[in-house]
Every structure is written in structure tokens, then in C-alpha cells.
Amino acid sequence: MSENSLAIRKFSDLANPTRFLALAARVLPWLAVLTVLFFAVGLWLSFTTEGDYQQGETVRIMYVHVPAAWLSMMCYTVMAISALGTLVWRHPLADVSAKAAAPIGASFTFLALVTGSLWGKPMWGTWWVWDARLTSVFVLFLMYLGLIALNRAMEDPARSARVSAVLVLVGFVNIPIIKFSVEWWNTLHQPASVMRLGGPTIDPEFLWPLMVMAIAFTLLFFSLHIAAMRNEIWRRRVTSLRRQAARNAGRESLAP
Amino acid sequence: MIALFFRDLKLSVRAGGGAMIGVLFFMTIVAVIPFGVGPDLNLLARIGPAILWIGALLASLLGLDRLFQAEREDGSLDLLLMQETPLLLTVFVKCAAHWAATGLPLVVASPFLGLFMNMNELAIGATMLTLLAGTPAITFIGAVGAAVAVALPRGGLLVSILVLPLAVPVLIFGVSAVYAAIQDPAPFLPPFMILVAITLFFAVIGPVAAAAALRHSAD
Numbered sequence: 259m260s261e262n263s264l265a266i267r268k269f270s271d272l273a274n275p276t277r278f279l280a281l282a283a284r285v286l287p288w289l290a291v292l293t294v295l296f297f298a299v300g301l302w303l304s305f306t307t308e309g310d311y312q313q314g315e316t317v318r319i320m321y322v323h324v325p326a327a328w329l330s331m332m333c334y335t336v337m338a339i340s341a342l343g344t345l346v347w348r349h350p351l352a353d354v355s356a357k358a359a360a361p362i363g364a365s366f367t368f369l370a371l372v373t374g375s376l377w378g379k380p381m382w383g384t385w386w387v388w389d390a391r392l393t394s395v396f397v398l399f400l401m402y403l404g405l406i407a408l409n410r411a412m413e414d415p416a417r418s419a420r421v422s423a424v425l426v427l428v429g430f431v432n433i434p435i436i437k438f439s440v441e442w443w444n445t446l447h448q449p450a451s452v453m454r455l456g457g458p459t460i461d462p463e464f465l466w467p468l469m470v471m472a473i474a475f476t477l478l479f480f481s482l483h484i485a486a487m488r489n490e491i492w493r494r495r496v497t498s499l500r501r502q503a504a505r506n507a508g509r510e511s512l513a514p
Numbered sequence: 515m516i517a518l519f520f521r522d523l524k525l526s527v528r529a530g531g532g533a534m535i536g537v538l539f540f541m542t543i544v545a546v547i548p549f550g551v552g553p554d555l556n557l558l559a560r561i562g563p564a565i566l567w568i569g570a571l572l573a574s575l576l577g578l579d580r581l582f583q584a585e586r587e588d589g590s591l592d593l594l595l596m597q598e599t600p601l602l603l604t605v606f607v608k609c610a611a612h613w614a615a616t617g618l619p620l621v622v623a624s625p626f627l628g629l630f631m632n633m634n635e636l637a638i639g640a641t642m643l644t645l646l647a648g649t650p651a652i653t654f655i656g657a658v659g660a661a662v663a664v665a666l667p668r669g670g671l672l673v674s675i676l677v678l679p680l681a682v683p684v685l686i687f688g689v690s691a692v693y694a695a696i697q698d699p700a701p702f703l704p705p706f707m708i709l710v711a712i713t714l715f716f717a718v719i720g721p722v723a724a725a726a727a728l729r730h731s732a733d
Contacts, residue, residue, distance in 0.1 A: 345730075408663075420727075421730055424662060425723075428719060435683075
């Protein structure tokens, strides 16, 4: 049949955790090597390029801050897609993906907040302002933490996955708010300068390290995500094996 | 559906329902603020609308975890899930009843607390109007959190943590509408319209998501 159905079949092949684990074992080393490579190049670029004539050396913070902020939003998007996968297609790995992504997303958001505030102290003269972009990213951070808390509060992973999927989808309202907050409210945080209509407005001198770092961060996210999913599958298997062992142990002690 | 509305209303207003607790909590929060910031009447008048809004937000979070939990405990939640009317509508009616029992008293109480805060008539009226328009949104957002946490033994605090970040826009536009009404150059209508839009938006999204969460958390 068409190419589309082949893609769907490949996708549902992954529903088998063993197949996913095999794929992860094959892909993960390559991803890790690529990540390290891109990070090496990116860091080398970001330390060797010239500093900005106004911002000086602090401009280098941007090479971490901007990719981390992008990734914090992309991670939530991945979680929202996984939530759709849980609720609509009942894909068995979708809830593993959503659960594994939450702590990673929280870390990236935290990194973006910390680096932003480190940059804000010399540039804006303050660690924190209640600006629209900063506030909405902080709300995103709180939502990540709330989702992690919810995932931990329930014992049955299948049920907690479906319930938190609903919440992830409701919380997705925040993502467009973050993206456009700098355009809707005229605030301290500068508007988008890379991904905009009419091409980026920053100098190639800064654009190159930024792009390489962005690719490195994306690769880092995917390798961490796949590793976390693998760990989550293993954790569930260990739990069920333990349960099995406990049940058998009970039976043996009862037997005469 | 009308019967369900009145049943929920009666249950929450009568003894043990806890509808009046919310108002009491609201009054306590507002009464505590002057102890914290000092009894300077000018300052209180300036921050009064914001205090009233924050108090109302916290007070309406207070009773949210009971929205579906009582039904789950006595088993009537399963009946609500099984009946033929769409669950969406049931959830909507339950939210409306919850708002009438806990949100509406807050709106009614706000002018009196506004007097304590030394606010002028215009500010009191604007606060009351924005609370009337904004508190339903908090209830609808809270319904999602309540439905998510219904299966948890101690879900009360978790509901607040999950709901508060989503309720931030309501607070922002509610307070900014009040300040726009008091201070002359800023127009009152745009933030107020956005507040109403948020309420209508969550009136659709909230019951849909809450119904989905209830379906999935039923075992």
C-alpha cells in the first residue's frame, strides 16, 4: 500500500517494548557520540568567537540560555504529543515517553531560568523581573514539577499516565503564551531574533555557535529521553518481576 | 440536570458541605493582610483589589478537591459516569453548582471586604464585576485538577499545585481590569473582555478535560 501505512506499521512496531529496547541499544551510542561531538564543536565555537561590543563576554551565556529555553518548550511539546498518543492511539510507549520527558524538561527549564538570571544581573542590573516571558517560563517550570508530583503520587503507572496526559494537554495552553509573550506584551525580554519571518537579525558571528549549540542540546535531549525511556521500561519490568517473585514466595511458604 | 444542580447546591450549603468555609477563609486572608503590611490606609487602598483577587483565588481553591471526591466515596460517581446524558454536561452542571455554592458567596462578600480595605466605590464595583466574571474560570480549571486527583487519597494539596499555574492568567487580567477601571488613562474594557474570553474558553476546555480524566481514573 502507500508509504503512509508503512510508516504507521513501523510506528506501531515500536509499541513492543522489547523492539524499542533493541532499537534504543543500537541508536543510543551513536546519539551519545554525536552529542559529545556537537558539544565539543559548539563549546569551542562559543569560547573562541568574539564577544559582543556591548555585552562583552556575557554574550556567551546566550549560547546555553537560548537552546535550553527552546528545549524546555520542545520537551513540553513532545510530552503533549505523547499525551495525545496515550489518549488517542493508546500507544503503550507514549506514557513512558511522557513520564520520562518531565524531569528532563524541568531540568532544561531550570537551566534556562538560572542562566537567564545570571545574564540578567550584569545586563539588566537585577536577577529577576516579573516580565511576561520570565513569568510564563516560571509557570512552565511549576507545571513540570506539578506533573512530576502527580506521576509520583499514583501507584498504578497505566492509570497515572492517562490522567496526567489530560493535564499535559490542558497545560499546553501555556506554550503559545510563552512563545508570543514577547510580542503581545512589550516587556524587558528581547523579542525573537532567530526564528522569525524575514530571517534572523543577529550577526553570523553569534549565529553559528548558537546554531551548533542548539543542535547539540537537541541531540542531548533525545539521547537523555531515549535513555530515560529505557530506564523506565526496565524499572517497570523489575517491579513486575519483584511482584511475581513475592507471589511465588508466598505460595512456596504456604505449601507443605 | 436541574435536579443535579440543586442537589449539589443543597449538599454543599448544608452542614458539612463546606461552602461557607471558603468565605470564612477569604475573610481571614483579607483580615490578615493589614497585620502583615501595616494599617496604612492609602497603601491598603492601593493594593486592595489585588488582595481581594488573591484571597478569592486561594479561597476558591480550598473546596475544589471535594468537587468529585464525595461522589467517589459514596459511589454515586459511577452512576454519574454510567448515565445516558453526556458526562461533559454532568461535569459542567457540577461546576456550575460548585461555583454557585462557593464562588458566588465570595463575589457577594467582596464589597464588604473592600470597605475594610478602604477602597472607593468605583474600585469596589470593578472588583466585584471582575470577580463575577473571573471566578467561574477558576472553578472550571479546578475541575480538571479535581478530576485528575480524584483517585488520590490525599489529593487536596496536589489539586492546588496543579491548578494555580493555570489560573495565573485569570489573576493577571482580573487585577489589571480593576486597575484599569481605577486609573484613568488605561481603558477598562480590553482586559475585562480578555477575562471573559478566558472564562468562556475554560468553560469549554475544563469540562472536556475533566470528563476525560474522570473516565480514565474510574477503574
